[in-house]
Amino acid sequence: MHPWVGLSDHVRLGVVTRWVTPELVAGVLEKCRVRDKKPGALPAGFMVYFTLALALFQQDSYDDVAEHLVGSVPELSASIPNKSSFTRARGRLGPLVLEGVFRELAGPLAPVGLQDSFYRGMRLAAVDGFVLDAPDTKVNRAAFGGPVKNGHPAGFPQVRVVTLTECGTHAQIDAAVGGFNGGERELAIALAVSAAGMLVVMDRNFPGVALWKAYLEAGSHLLLRARSPVAHRPVEHLADGTYSARMNLA
Template sequence: MPTSGIPGSRALARVNRSSLCRARVRLGEEVLETAFRQVAGPLAVPETPGAWWRGLRLLALDGTQFDVPDSVGNGDTFDGPSTGGTPFGFPQVRAAVLAEIGTRAVLDASLSGYRDGERRLAYPLASSTGPGGLVIADRGFWSVEFVHAFTTSGAHLLAGLQSNHLGTTQAELPDGSRQSVMRPGKGCPPPAAAKARACRRRRPTASSPSPRTTRPCTWARSYWTPSSTRRTS
């Protein structure tokens, strides 16, 4: 456990790890969340390499899973992987995390059970973005509702697209990209549509790392909020 710089750290280093774990349980989740909220936030300064693109702060949104101790309480609360209805392995917590690319500082995070989707967990993180930020996310997050949540905060959005989420092309642009309109799925509330600029980029694959043999990957950058015609780039 890192204790360098903490007053009384020498005494703390001699404390049994299991004792610290039990003390953390007694604190409760509210205290730990409060501590997280007090320290979470961006750290990059204008001179930080890799943290900016054309004046925009680069932010990454991604999902992950954490194993938690195999207890009845954790199993009931979080669930976990199973096969044929039979659980195996540890219960798992699913998380969506918003982080600053240049410093890897975490700005916000949302936690839930194994069966909950990353996209739903990502929606609350939009409140931790704003004007001057460029949020980069993979194609698993994309939806009209997702675009609406993040662009209405004032942030720019660069997200991967699945092949069936390319929308309706409105215009082909000279640089090879296109302006598209994407509409929400059935049963979803407004916004009615999201306008975006879609382009294709090449990326290496596991079997073809050479730039000459890469396969196309479709991406989209939001240019308008769904509720207005305001250009956001």
């Protein structure tokens, strides 16, 4: 039996544990029906914190991240498990647990009326996207795609992420994940239900009929940048120097 058994489940992740509490982790594991079934294996509770640490120390190896977590515990730091043990344990944990932790924590934080977080009673939020590198494996390449140059893969497979973020606090309200070859607009549409009653700011790549309808049906208001051809013909000039126009949305 590995010396970590019975001890590693008590490892926490510094100040992050203030929000990702052991009770929260245990609740998500129970909800996802992930239980420790293999005697002597790295426990699921520890692997939640280990996976979060991989994101915080993304330039480090499995061994280095483990040392960051257990360096102050002599019984653990003297016998770091090998990489294959961590890989198998991450496989047993699966992706739904980490998504569950995110869902438990995600949401607006600004109290009603907080300055710069609201406009005319509407909570201010923004939608934006980015890409993350994924390990260069055939499975990730097939699932997510990635940059291509001259018909050949260029760089790592990449995951596309679009987030709904509270402007005043930068708290993540919701997020949608897709492949590199998918569009940000489609992922943004999936976030509409979480933006009810908010004034949502988006960049000029997002406007479209389907997105417009999704957010309006959810009870959101939109403040969008638009390319000049989209609404360049005024229908009515307004007193404040702006104008209303009919938008041509593809």
